[in-house]
Structure formats: C-alpha cells, structure tokens
Amino acid sequence: MFLRAIQFTGKRGAAGKGYPFNIPAFRNVETISITRPVTFFIGENGTGKSTLLEAVAALCGFHAGGGSRSHSFSYQATESELKEHIRLSWRPKVTDGFFLRAETFYHFASYIDELAKEEPLILKYYGGRSLHEQSHGEAFFALFQHRFDRRGIYLLDEPEAALSPARQIAFLRLLWQMEQTGNAQFLIATHSPILLAYPGATIYNLDYSPLQSVEYEDTEHYRLTRDFLNNRASFFRHLFEG
Structure with a gap:
C-alpha cells in the first residue's frame, strides 16, 4: 500500500455547487479512502471514474496520455481540471508506476516504437517486439506481464478493453502475483464483471x-450478467417483442 487517500480540497459551497462537486459522485466528498492494494472505480459513462483516475495520474507525475513519469508523446489532450482540486495522501510515496489509458494506447505504442529505434532493448518491457506487431489484446497483456514488474502504483483505465474473457481471468492471476510481492498497488476503472470479482478488492460505485x-454481488455488473446468463430468453422477449 502506497496511496492511502484521495482528498478533495477547496470550498464546497452550498449543496456542493461548483466544479468538481457538481459531479454527483463527488458531491460532499472530502476523502476517498484507499485501504486495499486493489481498488476499482465503477459507474456509467460520464460519472467521473476516468476523470478521477486521470487526475490521480497527473499528480503522480505520469503522462496524461498514458505511460510513466519518463514518457512524453503527443496526443489529443483531454487533461482534466480535477487535479487542481485533489491531493494525494501517501505512506510511503512512490515515484514509479504506470498509467494505462485504453483510448490512447495506440499513441503510446507508436511512441515506444520511436524510442526503440534508438534503444532497441526497451522492447523487452513490452514482450520483446513492437506493440503494433501484436494484436491489441496481446499488446495489453505483454505490457501487463513485462512492464508491471516493479515497485509502484498502477492506474488502469478500462484494461479489459482489448482482453478476451480468458485473458481477463489470466489478468486476475497477474494482479494476485503482484499483490503478493507487496510492491504494487492498483487503481482500476472498469466495466468488467470478471475483473471486479478479484477477491478482497475495494469497489467504489460512482x-x-x-x-x-x-460489495461485488451488489454491483449492476454482477447482477445483470448473472440474470442475463441465467435467463437469456426472458431478456430477448423484453428486448425484441416490446
């Protein structure tokens, strides 16, 4: 455990008016406690989970487009103002780690290819070959296997985006292996009911x-998936016959 809390700063105003407290999930919030090595953020699109993760990444010193503190590449900037309204509570602070953004991963992969022209050995951290020469899912998993092997904090925005269900289950194994070392902490924004099943994780619903x-069993991700698999015919009647 490194990051212990995300604390909101500044005046909240009446009924939490003004940014970022006009985002419903952050209204009247002073502190988001981080008590487990793996923490998930869930919620519908637009609820603020990716915005929160991006702000944490910025305060960690990671490139807003993804990567670590040493990475810098061009992309269509969407950097959040939220970083101006939060502070991070560490014990102890770490300076290493990685920020994965599924939506900008192509740009990150291109950046690594450019670096590899001068430093070919850099590809050992990504499976030994260009991320563009691997399928999207292979590239994600190569990153997880070969880059997430050092002491640090890892911020993952929808890591399931390129992973098959089998790869998602394999990713749970990697999470567990890294947690056992005591050297890794994960904050993950996800829609995946498979990833959310990771035992002992904290799940924040935005x-x-x-x-x-x-609790996992109280998430819509779990309940909807369970009900759909148990009674597909009922779902289809509702969807197609109404």
Whole structure:
C-alpha cells in the first residue's frame, strides 16, 4: 500500500455547487479512502471514474496520455481540471508506476516504437517486439506481464478493453502475483464483471451521489450478467417483442 487517500480540497459551497462537486459522485466528498492494494472505480459513462483516475495520474507525475513519469508523446489532450482540486495522501510515496489509458494506447505504442529505434532493448518491457506487431489484446497483456514488474502504483483505465474473457481471468492471476510481492498497488476503472470479482478488492460505485463502497454481488455488473446468463430468453422477449 502506497496511496492511502484521495482528498478533495477547496470550498464546497452550498449543496456542493461548483466544479468538481457538481459531479454527483463527488458531491460532499472530502476523502476517498484507499485501504486495499486493489481498488476499482465503477459507474456509467460520464460519472467521473476516468476523470478521477486521470487526475490521480497527473499528480503522480505520469503522462496524461498514458505511460510513466519518463514518457512524453503527443496526443489529443483531454487533461482534466480535477487535479487542481485533489491531493494525494501517501505512506510511503512512490515515484514509479504506470498509467494505462485504453483510448490512447495506440499513441503510446507508436511512441515506444520511436524510442526503440534508438534503444532497441526497451522492447523487452513490452514482450520483446513492437506493440503494433501484436494484436491489441496481446499488446495489453505483454505490457501487463513485462512492464508491471516493479515497485509502484498502477492506474488502469478500462484494461479489459482489448482482453478476451480468458485473458481477463489470466489478468486476475497477474494482479494476485503482484499483490503478493507487496510492491504494487492498483487503481482500476472498469466495466468488467470478471475483473471486479478479484477477491478482497475495494469497489467504489460512482453511480451514487456521493460515491459509495459496494460489495461485488451488489454491483449492476454482477447482477445483470448473472440474470442475463441465467435467463437469456426472458431478456430477448423484453428486448425484441416490446
């Protein structure tokens, strides 16, 4: 455990008016406690989970487009203002780690290819060959296997985006292996009911105002997937016959 809390700063105003407290999940929130090595952020699109992760990445010194503190490449900037309204509580602070953004991974892979022209050995951290020469899922998994092997904090925005269900389950194994070392902490924004099943993780649901910690079985991801698999015919009647 390195990051212990995400603390909101500044005046909240009446009923939490003004940014970032006009985001329902952050209304009247002072601190998001981080008590486990693996923490998930869930919620519908637009609830603020990726915005929060991006702000944490910025305060960690990671490139806003993804990567670590040493990476810098051009991409269409979407950097959040939220970083101006939070501070991070560390014990102890770490300076290494990685920020994965699924939506900018192509740009990151191109950047690594450019670096490899001068430093070919850099590819050992990505499976030994260009990330562009691997499928999207292979490239993600190569990154997880070969780059996430050092002491640090790892911020992952929708890591399941390129992973098959089998690869997602394999990723849970990697999470567990890294947690056992005591050298890695993960903050993950996800929609995946498979990843959310990771035992002992904290799950924060940003669909609530303010956000709430929830149990896996109480997430819509779990309940909807369970109900769909148990009774597909009923779902299809509702979807197609109405």
